[in-house]
Amino acid sequence: MRKLIIYMLSFSMMILSLAGCNTKNKQDEEANKDKSDVVNQEVSTLITNFSLELFKNSFTSKQNTLFSPLSVMLALAMCENGADGETLSQMEEMFGTSVNQLNKYLASYKEQLAVGENYKLNFANSIWINDNTISVNNDFLEINNDYYKADVFKQLFDQSTVNNMNDWVSQHTDGLISKILDKISANAVMFLINALVFDAQWETIYTEDQITEGEFTSISGESQTVEFMNSKEYSYLESENATGFIKYYADQKYAFVALLPNEDITLDEYVESLATNELTLLIEEAESSQVNASIPKFQSEYTTELTEVMISMGMVDAFDKEKANFSKMLSGDSIENIYISQIIHKTYIAVDERGTKAGAATAVQIDTTSIAIEEPKSVVLDRPFIYMIVDVETSSPIFIGALTTIES
Secondary structure, three states: OHHHHHHHHHHHHHHHHHHHHHHHHHHHHHHHHHHHHHHHHHHHHHHHHHHHHHHHHHOOOOOOEEEOHHHHHHHHHHHHOOOOHHHHHHHHHHHOOOHHHHHHHHHHHHHHOOOEOOEEEEEEEEEEEEOOOOOEOHHHHHHHHHHHOOEEEEEOOOHHHHHHHHHHHHHHOOOOOOOOOOOOOOOEEEEEEEEEEEEEEEOOOOOHHHEEEEEEEOOOOOEEEEEEEEEEEOOEEEOOOEEEEEEEEHHHOEEEEEEEEOOOOOHHHHHHHOOHHHHHHHHHOOEOOOEEEEEEOEEEEEEEEOHHHHHHOOOOHHHOOOOOOOHHHEOOOOOOOEEEEEEEEEEEEEEOOOEEEEEEEEEEEEEEOOOOOOOOEEEEOOOOEEEEEEEOOOOEEEEEEEEOOOOO
């Protein structure tokens, strides 16, 4: 009898222990989820802030524009790990957080990216060092490997290095960006490169009877005959100055967001009016209404140099031969003064009936001085408009651009 009582007590304690473990596990899961939600919100705010500032400071309605803010941010974040003093302070202020926090945010973001059979967002990073020219700090390389998995290539800079860099970029953008450089200047000692590719099918692929010919009016007023893809969508966007819609890619992990400015406001005025909080809320609080949506088939290539844009955003000293402080990039026995001489950004996008393919590459060059309603809405993108590809989880833009004319 005594043994039976002991057994029953032991069994009861085991059940209570298991129950306690389950409760603790559930609490831990909820705590981790809350922590993940906070990180996602902070990452979203950082990326969206940077996206809009980059877009607004470089936008021109004279041509099609397209940026991958994420690509630019990743290339500059690697560079920031080598900055110190006022140069570092200016970069941290531009990004809105410390370099250590930015490293953690972007590494966490990478881990959470959705990848499936019919969609992907991949990016890769690399550091190219002119061998026998500078001595690079191993801590700088290790940090960028830890957070950004950056490949490191050390070789004498010549035309073969240009070819190798271009091959690397092409490989990591599925050939959408075939090259990032034509040549390397004599003063170049390092390149920090990001390559990014997005490839996704629509949630519902367009059928032949959904493709019609129509007229797109370019920014210059020219009428262009193009093919439009017509569909019914159910996420309607409306603000004081624009209407638009959200069209999802497979599994609704990523989405195409279109914003068509009202006819009484110019594209320039609309871009200037965009604000982070309003844009995020506009996407997150989309109205569940039927939208008769028409998207022109289009493809666009864009190349730009971002020095002046970054200076206008507050990152000044990094480009100054005398004031730049990237001492954390170099080992103790290096005496060279190094600075950013240029930031090359290239993008490509193709939108058709099956989905969207987009690629981006950013190279930072371091030099030395040595629900349906009764009446459905209608949004026809038949004149210049803003568009984005967003990560649905964070509502943050991966690509942001303006279509002002249809390229042949």
